[in-house]
Amino acid sequence: MLKIHNASKSFGSTRVLDDVNINVAKSEILGLAGPSGSGKSTLLRCIQKLEHLDSGSVECNEKTGFMFQDFQLFPHMTVLANLLYAPNLGKKNTNCCKNNEKRAKAMLKNLGIASKIHEYPGSLSGGQKQRVALARSLMMNPGVLLCDEPTSGLDVATTMDVVSLLKSIGETGVTMVIASHDLDFLTKISDRIILLREGKIVADMKAKNHKNPVDYLKKYYA
Ligand SMILES: Nc1ncnc2c1ncn2[C@@H]1O[C@H](COP(=O)(O)OP(=O)(O)OP(=O)(O)O)[C@@H](O)[C@H]1O
Ligand SMILES: [Mg+2]
Structure with missing residues (x-):
């Protein structure tokens, strides 16, 4: 493998x-x-x-997906936008983007941070940032x-x-x-x-x- x-x-x-x-x-x-x-x-x-x-x-x-030591979340993007950035890159198909949004929301729910979806990384704790970083890596399957x-x-x-x-x-x-x-x-x-x-x-x-x-x-x- x-x-x-x-x-x-x-x-x-x-x-x-x-x-x-x-x-x-x-x-x-x-x-x-x-x-x-x-x-x-x-x-x-x-x-x-x-x-x-x-x-x-x-x-x-x-x-492969990579989760960085210092998270490397995009500070100017909300949690949801952080998750959608890579999978939506270059995608013009709105159905595909809608589906990615659904997956992102489900992923955040699974990781227990659904309530932070519209927050910016700066307002999250270390553990919450860690979960967002994990969710973002997993978005690429x-x-x-x-x-x-x-x-x-x-x-x-x-x-x-x-x-x-x-x-x-x-x-x-x-x-x-x-x-x-x-x-x-x-x-x-x-x-x-x-x-x-x-x-x-x-x-x-x-x-x-x-x-x-x-x-x-x-x-x-x-
Ligand atoms: N881009 C780079 N340019 C020059 N030296 C580098 C670079 N990246 C890593 N090194 C050097 O390579 C060695 C290994 O670094 P690496 O970051 O892989 O170690 P590590 O085991 O992850 O350490 P830590 O546990 O501190 O994270 C170190 O001596 C480091 O200074
Ligand atoms: Mg290291």
């Missing part, structure tokens, strides 16, 4: 991805862990083709959802909400790759966790096979 083959990438003289090989199965939720600067965001950006690899390849036979730090800046309760939201999206068959510093969150959400260090894979594990997966992963941060 998603194959990353011998992926390497440098910025100047720094090798940020160093011969990374990963196969992600359909519907798998893959967590990406690793210290700051280890290459997690760069790997996600290369999968989404926001950056280009120096060598190696990324093959994906499904549409991605087969693979790439999430960069989906819980950064969120409190414990909101993080738990994001866990259940992402789990319910996972249950619909969407494959996910999620980069996060929060090992507790990653072990809760992921089927499998890959840990990067200086652009190399140093661990590839299943949380359920470890008695204390967080402690196991923490060893690699030392």
Whole structure:
């Protein structure tokens, strides 16, 4: 479904991805862990083709969606307009636009933020922005959802909400790759966790096979 083959990438003289090989199965939720600067965001950006690899390849036979670390919502657009911007781009067919609006409203309702539909991002809390960003990525019906730090800046309760939201999206068959510093969150959400260090894979594990997966992963941060 998603194959990353011998992926390497440098910025100047720094090798940020160093011969990374990963196969992600359909519907798998893959967590990406690793210290700051280890290459997690760069790997996600290369999968989404926001950056280009120096060598190696990324093959994906499904549409990918990207949820950014800092949400990157359009501040001058309402929540609804944020959701409709990409799917309506270049569409002259009003039926199609009407259908997108219906889907956007249903999506916001599902995510518990229907009441914010006509608000601007500036008036939303971090958790609400996170939900809008998630809804906006899902509007493109991605087969693979790439999430960069989906819980950064969120409190414990909101993080738990994001866990259940992402789990319910996972249950619909969407494959996910999620980069996060929060090992507790990653072990809760992921089927499998890959840990990067200086652009190399140093661990590839299943949380359920470890008695204390967080402690196991923490060893690699030392
Ligand atoms: N556009 C860029 N130009 C130059 N260097 C970059 C660029 N993007 C990333 N880097 C460098 O690449 C390395 C990996 O960055 P990356 O953002 O992928 O790390 P990360 O694992 O996501 O870190 P964090 O956990 O802090 O988000 C860092 O040393 C960073 O400074
Ligand atoms: Mg990052």
